[in-house]
Amino acid sequence: MKNRPVKYFLSLLLSSMVLIPFAAQAEPQYISSNKAKILKEPDFQAEMVAELVKGDQVKVLDQKGVWLNVSFAQKKGWVSKFLVKETPPNDRITVLPGDTETELKDVRRRASAITTAAAARGLAATARAEAGDVVVNMEGVRYMESFSVTSQELEQFSQPLEGGL
Amino acid sequence: MNSTWRVSDSKLLKAGLVVLGMTVMSSGMSQPEGNFHKRLFATIPDAPYTEDDIATEILFGRELASKVLGKYPPVKNDQLNAYVNKVGQVVAQMSERSELKYRFIVLDTDIINAFAAPGGYIFITKGALNNIEDESELAAILAHEIGHVELRHYVKKVKLRSAKGNAEDSLGAVLSGGGRAATQAFNEALDETMEILFNKGLQSKKDEFEADRTSVFLLANAGYDPTALMRYFNRIEKNQSEQVQILSETHPPLTERINEMDTLIEQNGLSNINLAKLQERFNEYH
Numbered sequence: 283m284k285n286r287p288v289k290y291f292l293s294l295l296l297s298s299m300v301l302i303p304f305a306a307q308a309e310p311q312y313i314s315s316n317k318a319k320i321l322k323e324p325d326f327q328a329e330m331v332a333e334l335v336k337g338d339q340v341k342v343l344d345q346k347g348v349w350l351n352v353s354f355a356q357k358k359g360w361v362s363k364f365l366v367k368e369t370p371p372n373d374r375i376t377v378l379p380g381d382t383e384t385e386l387k388d389v390r391r392r393a394s395a396i397t398t399a400a401a402a403r404g405l406a407a408t409a410r411a412e413a414g415d416v417v418v419n420m421e422g423v424r425y426m427e428s429f430s431v432t433s434q435e436l437e438q439f440s441q442p443l444e445g446g447l
Numbered sequence: 448m449n450s451t452w453r454v455s456d457s458k459l460l461k462a463g464l465v466v467l468g469m470t471v472m473s474s475g476m477s478q479p480e481g482n483f484h485k486r487l488f489a490t491i492p493d494a495p496y497t498e499d500d501i502a503t504e505i506l507f508g509r510e511l512a513s514k515v516l517g518k519y520p521p522v523k524n525d526q527l528n529a530y531v532n533k534v535g536q537v538v539a540q541m542s543e544r545s546e547l548k549y550r551f552i553v554l555d556t557d558i559i560n561a562f563a564a565p566g567g568y569i570f571i572t573k574g575a576l577n578n579i580e581d582e583s584e585l586a587a588i589l590a591h592e593i594g595h596v597e598l599r600h601y602v603k604k605v606k607l608r609s610a611k612g613n614a615e616d617s618l619g620a621v622l623s624g625g626g627r628a629a630t631q632a633f634n635e636a637l638d639e640t641m642e643i644l645f646n647k648g649l650q651s652k653k654d655e656f657e658a659d660r661t662s663v664f665l666l667a668n669a670g671y672d673p674t675a676l677m678r679y680f681n682r683i684e685k686n687q688s689e690q691v692q693i694l695s696e697t698h699p700p701l702t703e704r705i706n707e708m709d710t711l712i713e714q715n716g717l718s719n720i721n722l723a724k725l726q727e728r729f730n731e732y733h
Contacts, residue, residue: 315668316540326667326720336545348664348715364664365541372546375498377505406510408630422516423509425523426552426568429532436540439533443670443723 310339311352314367320359324349331359336371378427501546501566504602507633508566511640515562515570518645519554522573528552530732534582535569535589541668544597551589559683559694562644563592565601576733578683582725586669587662587676594661600654604643605636648697655699656707663711672724673717677708 313334321328324346332354334340340352340361349360410418431439522528528551535551542549547567554562557574564570569592571585579585595601643649659676667673683691684701695701712718 314543314545316545318541318668326673326717326722362664362668364543364661365668367543369495371543372498372501374548375501375505375546376548377502377509405629405633406506410510410513417517418510418513419516419520420513422521422552423513423568425521426512426516426550429528429550429552431529431533431536436533436536440537440670442725442728443537 309341309368311342311366311368312370313338313340313361313365314371315365318361318365320352320354320357320361322359324351324360326362328360331357334361340366342366500607504599504607505547505566507607507636508564508568510633511564511637512568512570514637514641515554515564515568515644516552518641519556519558519570519572522553522555524553527732531571531585531589534586535593538586538590538665538669538671539567539593541665542593542597547596549593549596559686559688559691560697561588561592563595563601564640565596565599565607567596569593569596578686579679579729579733580682580726581675582729583666583671583675583723584679585729586671587666587679590662590665590669591658591676593665594658595649595654597661598654598657600649600651600658601640601643604649605639607636644697646697652699652703655704659704659708660711663708663717667717667720667722670723672722673720674708674712675724677705677712680705680708 313336316336318334318338320331320334322331323329334354338354340350340354342350342352343358344351345363346360348363350363350366352359352361352366531553532551535549539549544567549567549569551569551571553576554570554572556572557577558572559574559578561569561571561575569589571588571592575588576585579588601607649655662676663673666675672678680701683694684705698704
């Protein structure tokens with residue numbers, strides 16, 4: 283009878299030795315970049331198996347240097363580890379009024395971000411007024427913010443990058 | 448029989464604990480991000496950044512951008528700036544901080560440098576552009592600056608958000624209080640970051656090496672030649688002008704950065720990779 287707890291402990295120990303590494307690896311991870319090529323081999327020039335986008339889930343099966351061997355939708359391939367994170371990526375955040383790219387979906391989060399933005403905007407204006415001799419160029423900032431690239435333009439612009447040169 | 452079992456159990460128990468320890472260690476090794484030793488001595492990871500932290504970062508970066516552009520105005524060449532934006536966006540697509548909208552502009556100065564403001568405002572000087580030979584080198588410089596934003600080097604330096612995730616001593620906590628203290632703290636942090644950008648530098652070789660490393664992999668993932676930053680550094684290192692001296696005052700010596708990248712590229716089998724350089728397209732716009 284005395285030995286029973288020890289035996290239970292040992293069997294638990296043995297099971298955990300087998301299960302822990304697999305359990306840790308089986309957790310889904312997420313594509314963190316806007317897009318990520320899944321390649322046939324761990325090599326930047328390898329053939330592409332699929333292209334995943336931000337937020338897509340993958341399971342990490344193995345790692346080789348900076349490459350992760352992943353499975354997704356009954357396929358397997360290699361992806362750069364810099365494009366994969368353990369937590370889901372954030373939605374785009376903006377603090378500029380009228381920015382059509384705002385992607386905050388949740389009303390509570392929207393209210394929170396806008397409150398912060400409004401408070402900090404007032405603060406920034408006060409800070410600017412009190413800055414005195416430091417030159418600020420808000421017109422330049424607006425000029426900088428006037429440039430935007432649509433996803434279609436970006437797709438077209440990226441074409442020559444596919445083949446290398 | 449019982450006593451034999453007891454002895455065996457005790458030994459088994461000890462052996463089991465040793466094996467468990469080894470299992471935990473080896474499972475650590477098999478995870479992304481390298482070996483157990485590295486994980487053991489790694490700094491404690493940041494607490495998750497909230498959307499308010501990020502909104503504060505963007506607003507701070509925007510104000511900083513207004514000062515950078517106050518010091519050096521933008522080059523008013525829509526075609527060139529649109530091109531630089533496209534190159535920057537190609538690289539930014541591979542950034543892990545997809546919550547940010549990165550913005551790029553050329554500064555009208557002959558100094559050879561590039562700057563990043565928190566929140567995704569990236570600047571490259573006309574002087575730097577004049578020393579670039581192809582599009583991959585432009586992408587590499589922008590990617591280095593994206594690296595500083597991705598890794599929150601300035602955010603941590605001025606405690607926009609405490610490095611240890613300790614909200615009490617962060618600028619964000621002061622700002623949320625409002626009033627004169629907030630205005631003063633905001634102004635001081637802006638001045639400190641301007642000082643870092645133009646005079647002191649980050650004073651951290653580690654931060655600069657990390658941004659170089661980020662550049663190498665952002666480039667490879669985007670399809671650009673990952674050796675581009677190294678090629679650019681090799682070229683400007685030979686340039687003994689005053690402009691290069693200025694760059695060296697805020698960054699580690701170029702030779703050290705070249706050596707670090709050389710090792711990184713070699714170790715990851717990236718030295719003979721044939722990815723895009725796009726010299727002709729760069730010449731069309733520049």
